[in-house]
Every structure is written in structure tokens, then in C-alpha cells.
Amino acid sequence: MSARARRPPVALAAAAAVVVALALLPIVYLVLRAADDRFVDIVTEARTWRLVANTVLLALGVVLASLAVAVPTAFLVTRTDLPGRRIWGAAAGLPLVIPSYVAALALLGMAGERGILADALGTDRLPDITGYTGALIALTLSTHPYVYLLTAAAFRGIDPSLAEAARGLGVGPYRRFLRVTFPAIRPAAGLGSLLVALYVLSDFGVVSLMRYDTLTQAIFLQYRSLFDRTPAAVLGLVLVGLTVIAVVAEQRLRGRGRLSRSGPGVQRQAPVIPLGRWRIPAIAWCATVAGAFCVMPLAALVVWLVRGVLNDRTIAIPWSEAADSLTASGLAAVVAVLAALPIAFLANRYPSRPAAVLQRTAYLGNALPGIAIALSLVFFAANYLPALYQTLAVLVFAYVVRFLPQALAGAESAIAQVDPRLEEASRGLGRSGFETLRRVTVPLARPGLVAGGALVFLSAMKELPATLLLRPIGFDTLATEIWKQTQVAAYSRASVPALLLIGLSAPVLWLVARDARLTSSPEG
Amino acid sequence: MVAVAAAALLGACGGGDKQALTIYSGREEEIVAPLFAKFTAATGIEVQVRYGDSAELAASIAEEGENSPADVFFAQDPGSLGAVRNLLAPLPPATLDRIDAGFRDAEGRWVGTSGRARVIVYNTDRLQEADVPDTVAALTDPAWKGRVGVAPTNASFQAFVTGMRLALGDAAARAWLTALRANGVKTYEKNAPIVEAVAAGEIDIGLVNHYYVPLVKAEQPDAPIANRFLRAGDPGALVSVAGAGVLATSGQAEDATAFVGWLLSDEGQRFYVDEAAETEYPLVAGIPAKAGLRPLAEMRGPAVDLTSFGPELSRTVELLRETGFLT
Structure with a gap:
């Protein structure tokens, strides 16, 4: 309790405030652009509310579908004697490294009315999946790994002594699940759902390909065909409003579950649950998820590649694009973790209402479409920092602004798990606060920090709209290479950078997946 | 990236030499990169190209305002060019007169360069x-x-x-x-x-x-x-056009204007007939389109002003x- 009374060091509070202020630059830009007579008209227009309804329906649908797919899979992979657990686990996480636009293209290529599947089945045509259904499937495919990775970590981190105590008290298996297991994974499932919802709010690629109109799709349309920045900015602010609701809802749903381990101690594995006669259905479930969400998009890419080779298309391996992708995404990961540290440390070690608000505010820009973030930085950099405009620095900054919450998700839980008494001991030995952070906190929190950085890295590898506008001239990433080829319908050529992107991202995904501590007790 | 650094170094060390011309291209790299190479071969003027979506590049140019690094805007459609026409400089009559008045901005701030x-x-x-x-x-x-x-x-x-x-x-x-x-x-x-x-x-x-x-x-x-x-x-x-204009804020207006003029030269126009990966129409009279396309003169769509x-x-x-x- 002593922590509550303490005031944070000025340097720490200032660092956190500066990071959040910078992360809010895109919103400042939107406010500048939305300050117009038309503001009220646009917000109250029936059309705006239709777009809000479409967007919310899609976000809720994808969150529910992701939970339905990912939580049972995470349970089976982490807690049972399911054969092939490692493979099913890898397959459940892997779609995170597939750009969602590519996944949607693959979905249409495979399961479209006259796609590869229709051919293979010998049927004239399959039902049309474009619209809500297609957007729901493609976005669930791309985002359910957020829920899977976080809940799998939570399942692994459950303290077996709690369940044992419940069993000792004569509580049956179903009530044990409701009273012990469910509360333990609820924070992880909630945080995963928040990341899913924010992703859906900001997505343009999938909804435009699937022809489902959302706020983000309407924002792009404003820029692309009407060249009118005011309505785009107003709709962007509406999106920020939805983000606030999502962040607050997550906070509420996370509840007061504090089923953390009683002490850091040696991690004891919870007992493995034998599946018995549920074994076959469990395998069938995992195989269906892996087949639809992992094998299907990869198979489509391979089919395109083979088709290109058979048609004698010149297909080059984009090594220099790969190098540029790795450089920018790697830098973004490091900077994002450094930026997240003071916020997470402040909120956790010096809990107060302002600190909590600051921490949650850092999430607000995350649901903005990439184009809005890109144009805001075009505006600020070109006019106020021309020397840095269109340099790698501003591109990395844009990635950090877009993906800061992912670094925060890792940092918050990691710091929560470091025992503050160790830091106090360090301070007692005469080390400064900064020195303690560097020598004690960061090393102990490293796995969670690395996992957060890895999430940022994976997102930056896939980022397109901000990359296109802010990259230095001649700086081509794998994502821009995929874009360049799909623009001229050259899917066989696009499949090579897509497969390379997936191949380079997969090992980094492993960093996230292996870290069981990622969110096992966000409330500390 | 090495190439970028090298280009920047060359630019910096060039001293009195000309800087590379900066082009914002909403046209696909796969299609127009060979066109830029031809221009450099013909004129000795180096170019560096930012590729993107035409409308998003137009929005970028609008946000950059006076600080835009772009010298030339090369866009897919009249809409994107029209959105920033106030930021474009009038082109010389020698360039404008190469094409039909229906294919260019009424005040000569941009010209169509190929037809679709x-x-x-x-x-x-x-x-x-x-x-x-x-x-x-x-x-x-x-x-x-x-x-x-x-x-x-x-x-x-x-x-x-x-x-x-x-x-x-x-x-x-x-x-x-x-x-x-x-x-x-x-x-x-x-x-x-x-x-x-x-x-x-x-x-x-x-x-x-x-x-x-x-x-x-x-x-x-x-x-x-x-x-x-x-x-x-x-x-x-x-019949609509892809087109180009010169930024009024360009520090290399002469080269930029030369580039747009070259796009409408016989050589620049023949690119669409002889080399391009797709089959757009050249707009300059006397250069017939690829075989199989209906001649432009016979198209006569709705008489509308692209501007x-x-x-x-x-x-x-x-x-x-x-x-x-x-x-």
C-alpha cells in the first residue's frame, strides 16, 4: 500500500506524458481538420450512424468469433493431452504474420464463388461470401491469434494451487472452471479482444476487398474520391470515440480478477487434463481451425506462385525489400518498447487516477486508419520538421504511434510481475531510480517487453498506408512490394514477398508465443 | 537502402550539378518505371520517384503545402490532379498545344499524358x-x-x-x-x-x-x-486520362517542366504503343494507338470537360x- 502514497519522480512522469502526447499527434491533427462548420451536420447525419452501426457489428462479430475460435484452442493446446499440441499451437498463432489484405485475397481466391475450392469440388459456384460474412471470416482469421496467444499464456500461468484448493473444498469441475479458470483467463481474453477490436476498427484492406462499408472504409473513400479532408477527420474522431468505448469496456470486463500467483517462486505446471473420448473431436476442431485459418491462405499463395512459375513469369526474390522491412520494423519494435516503459512503470508503481488515464489514453490512436495517421505526420513533419520528413526516423515514429498499445500490452503485464520489493532493495542499496530500472526492473521484465516488441515488429512488417506516404524515396518494404504487384493484378509475383514476409515474421512470432508470462497477471 | 544513401551522397557531392527531379507517381511502378528510365536516358535528368495511390499522394501534397518535396505530380486520374490544381504551375503553350483541349486543365495547370x-x-x-x-x-x-x-x-x-x-x-x-x-x-x-x-x-x-x-x-x-x-x-x-503537372513550389521548375513536356514528346508518347505493359492511348495526334484498340477519334463519348x-x-x-x- 505504501506505493499509493508515493509521488512519482518528475522525470518518469514527464517521460510518460511526452510519449502519450506524441502518440496523440494524429488526434490533434484530426481536431484541426475537423474544426469546421460542417462538424455537427456530419456527426448527426443518418449515414454516419449507419457506418457506426456497420463498424460496431463487424467489430463485435470478429471479437466473438475470435474468442470462440481461440479460447477452446488455447485450452486444448495448453491444458490437455491433445496429440500434436505444438503443431496446433503454432498453426493457431501463425495467421498473425499474414497481412490481412493478403488473407482476404487468398480467401476469395480459395472460397470465392468460382475459386479454387469450387473447382476442386467440381461445383459450378459456391455461395457468395463478400460483404459482412467475408469480412468477418477474413478478419477473424487475421486477428484471432491475439486472443489465442494471450489466453494460451494465461492458461499456462494459472496457479494450480488455486484449483487444488477448490477441489479440496469439494467444488466440482464445471464450477471450478467458472470460479477459478475463467477468472484467471478473463484479463487475457479481454486484452486480446481489445487488440482484435482496435484492429477491426482500423482495417481498410479487408473491408474494401469484401465490399463492406465501415467508418474506416468511408474515411479512405473521402480521401480517395472526394479529396475532402473535413468529413474524413470528423469520421476519424467518431472512430476515436468508439475506441474510448472499447478501452473502457475492456477495463470493466477485465474485472477485479486478481488470481495472480501468491509469489514469484518456481513455476509449477498445472496437471494435464486427459481428453479421453473427447480426443477425436478435439483433434477435428484444431484441424479445422488450422486448415481454414492457416493452411488455406498459405495454400492460395503457393498456388499463385506455382501458376506464375508455370506461366514463365519472371519472379524475383525481393531481398533488398526484406532488408528494408527488417530495418524499419526492428527499429520500431525497440523504440516502441522504450516508449512504453515509462508509461507502464508509472501506472504500475505509482498507481493514481491520472496515471491510469495516461496509460489508457495511449491506446486512443490505435484504431485510426493508417491513412489518417500517415497524413497527420505528413502535415506535422513537412511543416515543422522538414529536415526529418520522409526519412526513416519519421517512418519509425509512425509505426510507434500506430502500434504503441501492443508494446504497452507486453510492458504492463511484465512490469506488474516484477516484485517491487526487489526495486526497493536496490534503492536501499543506494542505486538511483534510473539505475534500478535499468539494472533490476528491465532485466526481470524482459520476456514481456520482448513479447510486446515482437508484436510491434509483426504489425510494422505488415503496415502499408503510412509506409507508402512516409518512407524515404526508394525505401521499399515487403508490404509495399506486395501492394505494387497486386496493383497490377500480378498475384504470382505478389506471392513471393508475401511468403518471404511470413517466413521472416514466423521466428519473431515464436518470441511472443514462448513467453508464458505475457499476461498471466496484468493486475499484479 | 544502399541505393538511396548513394543517391543522396551523389546529390550532396554533386555541388553545382543538378539535383534529381522528385516525382510523386500515382501510376503503377510496374508500368511507368521504364518510362522514367527512358526520360533519363534521353535528357540526362535523374529522377527519384515516390510511388503511391494517386488520391493519397494528392492529399499528401495538400498537407505538405509550400514544403512539398515534389517537383512533378504524375497521377492516374483528372480528379487527383484537380484536387491540387491550385498548387500547380501553368505549363508552357508548347506543351499544352501538343494535345486536344479536352484532355487538359482549362488553365493549363496539368495535361493528360495517356488515355483510357x-x-x-x-x-x-x-x-x-x-x-x-x-x-x-x-x-x-x-x-x-x-x-x-x-x-x-x-x-x-x-x-x-x-x-x-x-x-x-x-x-x-x-x-x-x-x-x-x-x-x-x-x-x-x-x-x-x-x-x-x-x-x-x-x-x-x-x-x-x-x-x-x-x-x-x-x-x-x-x-x-x-x-x-x-x-x-x-x-x-x-475517355479519361492519366496526367501530370508541375508543382508551383518546385525548386527545379525548368527540369520539371521539361519532364512533362517530354511525356508529350513523340518518344514519350510512343512508349504507350511500343513498350508499356498495358495498352493506353497516346494522346498526341499522329501517333496511332496499338493495334486492336478502337481509334481515339472514333470514341466520341459524352462531351464533358475533364476539369x-x-x-x-x-x-x-x-x-x-x-x-x-x-x-
């Missing part, structure tokens, strides 16, 4: 050319129920609807859109997916720009697709919303 025609793409396994309508009016016929594809969010479809509105009036355009929708028209994100859907037999015909057929055939050589040109004078037979598209577009989008094509 609206056509109906069709599946050659299912249809003979004579079976395919050569007027957009026929697309609302029950015979085509559920067989037609359009791309309502795409700039070229919106330009076509604008042309129709200006030619026939809003009421007729609205009636056509309503009937088209009642006829079970399918919608796609943009032109290429329509051509692919026609190739796959998902739909039988689609309203697209004419140059996508060779692009899709490069990917699927056996794709059963071909274009049907619309009859002369049809409200759908719009007026910008202001008209919001009305078009409103109409597309009222008829349920857009939310």
Missing part, C-alpha cells in the same frame, strides 16, 4: 462479341440480371457516372443506377477484380477501363476475356449513396 477508355469486358467462352452490348443502357435489361460487375468506390467508375450525369442529366443517371441495382449488379473493389471475376466466370460482363485485359492475361494467359468498345456517342464511352470532374464528384458520390451503391 471505358469499355465492357466480357467472357469469351460464354459470349460472342456481337452478343455483348455496346451501350451501357442495355445493362439494365433483364437478360443481364446478375451477370454484370461494377466498382462503385473506384475513381474511374465515379468519373463515368459523372460523365453520364453531365451528358443525360441527374434524373436519367439516377434511373439508370436504380435499374442497374435492381438488375442484381455485382460490386467489386476496383477494375482488376472485375476483369478477374469475368475471367473466372463469376460474372459475364463488367464495366472497366480498357487496359486491364493485358495485365490479367500476363498473369493468366488463357483467361477467356476481351473488351467490347462502346458505340460512339454512348454516355458510357468516356469539371472535381467539383462534380461530390454530387456523383451523393447519387451513388442515394441509389445504394455506397453507404
Whole structure:
């Protein structure tokens, strides 16, 4: 309790405030652009509310579908004697490294009315999946790994002594699940759902390909065909409003579950649950998820590649694009973790209402479409920092602004798990606060920090709209290479950078997946 | 990245030498990169190119204002050029006079550099050319129920609807859109997916720009697709342009102007006939289009001023919303 009374060091509070202020630059830009007579008209227009309804329906649908797919899979992979657990686990996480636009293209290529599947089945045509259904499937495919990775970590981190105590008290298996297991994974499932919802709010690629109109799709349309920045900015602010609701809802749903381990101690594995006669259905479930969400998009890419080779298309391996992708995404990961540290440390070690608000505010820009973030930085950099405009620095900054919450998700839980008494001991030995952070906190929190950085890295590898506008001239990433080829319908050529992107991202995904501590007790 | 650094170093060390010209290109790298190489070979002027979406680059230029690093804006459509026309410098008469007045900005701030025609793409396994309508009016016929594809969010479809509105009036355009929708028209994100859907037999015909057929055939050589040109004078037979303009803030106005002038030189125009991966129309008189394309002179679509598209577009989008094509 002593922590509550303490005031944070000025340097720490200032660092956190500066990071959040910078992360809010895109919103400042939107406010500048939305300050117009038309503001009220646009917000109250029936059309705006239709777009809000479409967007919310899609976000809720994808969150529910992701939970339905990912939580049972995470349970089976982490807690049972399911054969092939490692493979099913890898397959459940892997779609995170597939750009969602590519996944949607693959979905249409495979399961479209006259796609590869229709051919293979010998049927004239399959039902049309474009619209809500297609957007729901493609976005669930791309985002359910957020829920899977976080809940799998939570399942692994459950303290077996709690369940044992419940069993000792004569509580049956179903009530044990409701009273012990469910509360333990609820924070992880909630945080995963928040990341899913924010992703859906900001997505343009999938909804435009699937022809489902959302706020983000309407924002792009404003820029692309009407060249009118005011309505785009107003709709962007509406999106920020939805983000606030999502962040607050997550906070509420996370509840007061504090089923953390009683002490850091040696991690004891919870007992493995034998599946018995549920074994076959469990395998069938995992195989269906892996087949639809992992094998299907990869198979489509391979089919395109083979088709290109058979048609004698010149297909080059984009090594220099790969190098540029790795450089920018790697830098973004490091900077994002450094930026997240003071916020997470402040909120956790010096809990107060302002600190909590600051921490949650850092999430607000995350649901903005990439184009809005890109144009805001075009505006600020070109006019106020021309020397840095269109340099790698501003591109990395844009990635950090877009993906800061992912670094925060890792940092918050990691710091929560470091025992503050160790830091106090360090301070007692005469080390400064900064020195303690560097020598004690960061090393102990490293796995969670690395996992957060890895999430940022994976997102930056896939980022397109901000990359296109802010990259230095001649700086081509794998994502821009995929874009360049799909623009001229050259899917066989696009499949090579897509497969390379997936191949380079997969090992980094492993960093996230292996870290069981990622969110096992966000409330500390 | 090494190349970027090297280019920057060369630029910095060049001293009195000319800096590379900065081009913002909304046109696809796969298509125009060879054109830029030809320009440099012909003039010795180096270029560095930022590729992106035309409209997003236009929005960027607007946000950059006076600090825009761009010297030239090379865009897919008159709409993107029109959106930043106040930031473009008037071009010299020698350049403007190379093309028909219908293909350039009224005040000479940008010029069209190549033409694209609206056509109906069709599946050659299912249809003979004579079976395919050569007027957009026929697309609302029950015979085509559920067989037609359009791309309502795409700039070229919106330009076509604008042309129709200006030619026939809003009421007729609205009636056509309503009937088209009642006829079970399918919608796609943009032109290429329509051509692919026609190739796959998902739909039988689609309203697209004419140059996508060779692009899709490069990917699927056996794709059963071909274009049907619309009859002369049809409200759908719009010829639009890709074009270019020089930024008023350019520090290299002379080279930039030379570049736009070169795009309309015989050499720059012959690129579309002899080399380009697709088949756009050259706009300069006396340079005939690739074989198989209907000559530009016979197209005669709706007589509309391409410059007026910008202001008209919001009305078009409103109409597309009222008829349920857009939310």
C-alpha cells in the first residue's frame, strides 16, 4: 500500500506524458481538420450512424468469433493431452504474420464463388461470401491469434494451487472452471479482444476487398474520391470515440480478477487434463481451425506462385525489400518498447487516477486508419520538421504511434510481475531510480517487453498506408512490394514477398508465443 | 537502402550539378518505371520517384503545402490532379498545344499524358462479341440480371457516372443506377477484380477501363476475356486520362517542366504503343494507338470537360449513396 502514497519522480512522469502526447499527434491533427462548420451536420447525419452501426457489428462479430475460435484452442493446446499440441499451437498463432489484405485475397481466391475450392469440388459456384460474412471470416482469421496467444499464456500461468484448493473444498469441475479458470483467463481474453477490436476498427484492406462499408472504409473513400479532408477527420474522431468505448469496456470486463500467483517462486505446471473420448473431436476442431485459418491462405499463395512459375513469369526474390522491412520494423519494435516503459512503470508503481488515464489514453490512436495517421505526420513533419520528413526516423515514429498499445500490452503485464520489493532493495542499496530500472526492473521484465516488441515488429512488417506516404524515396518494404504487384493484378509475383514476409515474421512470432508470462497477471 | 544513401551522397557531392527531379507517381511502378528510365536516358535528368495511390499522394501534397518535396505530380486520374490544381504551375503553350483541349486543365495547370477508355469486358467462352452490348443502357435489361460487375468506390467508375450525369442529366443517371441495382449488379473493389471475376466466370460482363485485359492475361494467359468498345456517342464511352503537372513550389521548375513536356514528346508518347505493359492511348495526334484498340477519334463519348470532374464528384458520390451503391 505504501506505493499509493508515493509521488512519482518528475522525470518518469514527464517521460510518460511526452510519449502519450506524441502518440496523440494524429488526434490533434484530426481536431484541426475537423474544426469546421460542417462538424455537427456530419456527426448527426443518418449515414454516419449507419457506418457506426456497420463498424460496431463487424467489430463485435470478429471479437466473438475470435474468442470462440481461440479460447477452446488455447485450452486444448495448453491444458490437455491433445496429440500434436505444438503443431496446433503454432498453426493457431501463425495467421498473425499474414497481412490481412493478403488473407482476404487468398480467401476469395480459395472460397470465392468460382475459386479454387469450387473447382476442386467440381461445383459450378459456391455461395457468395463478400460483404459482412467475408469480412468477418477474413478478419477473424487475421486477428484471432491475439486472443489465442494471450489466453494460451494465461492458461499456462494459472496457479494450480488455486484449483487444488477448490477441489479440496469439494467444488466440482464445471464450477471450478467458472470460479477459478475463467477468472484467471478473463484479463487475457479481454486484452486480446481489445487488440482484435482496435484492429477491426482500423482495417481498410479487408473491408474494401469484401465490399463492406465501415467508418474506416468511408474515411479512405473521402480521401480517395472526394479529396475532402473535413468529413474524413470528423469520421476519424467518431472512430476515436468508439475506441474510448472499447478501452473502457475492456477495463470493466477485465474485472477485479486478481488470481495472480501468491509469489514469484518456481513455476509449477498445472496437471494435464486427459481428453479421453473427447480426443477425436478435439483433434477435428484444431484441424479445422488450422486448415481454414492457416493452411488455406498459405495454400492460395503457393498456388499463385506455382501458376506464375508455370506461366514463365519472371519472379524475383525481393531481398533488398526484406532488408528494408527488417530495418524499419526492428527499429520500431525497440523504440516502441522504450516508449512504453515509462508509461507502464508509472501506472504500475505509482498507481493514481491520472496515471491510469495516461496509460489508457495511449491506446486512443490505435484504431485510426493508417491513412489518417500517415497524413497527420505528413502535415506535422513537412511543416515543422522538414529536415526529418520522409526519412526513416519519421517512418519509425509512425509505426510507434500506430502500434504503441501492443508494446504497452507486453510492458504492463511484465512490469506488474516484477516484485517491487526487489526495486526497493536496490534503492536501499543506494542505486538511483534510473539505475534500478535499468539494472533490476528491465532485466526481470524482459520476456514481456520482448513479447510486446515482437508484436510491434509483426504489425510494422505488415503496415502499408503510412509506409507508402512516409518512407524515404526508394525505401521499399515487403508490404509495399506486395501492394505494387497486386496493383497490377500480378498475384504470382505478389506471392513471393508475401511468403518471404511470413517466413521472416514466423521466428519473431515464436518470441511472443514462448513467453508464458505475457499476461498471466496484468493486475499484479 | 544502399541505393538511396548513394543517391543522396551523389546529390550532396554533386555541388553545382543538378539535383534529381522528385516525382510523386500515382501510376503503377510496374508500368511507368521504364518510362522514367527512358526520360533519363534521353535528357540526362535523374529522377527519384515516390510511388503511391494517386488520391493519397494528392492529399499528401495538400498537407505538405509550400514544403512539398515534389517537383512533378504524375497521377492516374483528372480528379487527383484537380484536387491540387491550385498548387500547380501553368505549363508552357508548347506543351499544352501538343494535345486536344479536352484532355487538359482549362488553365493549363496539368495535361493528360495517356488515355483510357471505358469499355465492357466480357467472357469469351460464354459470349460472342456481337452478343455483348455496346451501350451501357442495355445493362439494365433483364437478360443481364446478375451477370454484370461494377466498382462503385473506384475513381474511374465515379468519373463515368459523372460523365453520364453531365451528358443525360441527374434524373436519367439516377434511373439508370436504380435499374442497374435492381438488375442484381455485382460490386467489386476496383477494375482488376472485375476483369478477374469475368475471367473466372463469376460474372459475364463488367464495366472497366480498357487496359486491364493485358495485365490479367500476363498473369493468366488463357483467361477467356476481351473488351467490347462502346458505340460512339454512348454516355458510357468516356475517355479519361492519366496526367501530370508541375508543382508551383518546385525548386527545379525548368527540369520539371521539361519532364512533362517530354511525356508529350513523340518518344514519350510512343512508349504507350511500343513498350508499356498495358495498352493506353497516346494522346498526341499522329501517333496511332496499338493495334486492336478502337481509334481515339472514333470514341466520341459524352462531351464533358475533364476539369469539371472535381467539383462534380461530390454530387456523383451523393447519387451513388442515394441509389445504394455506397453507404
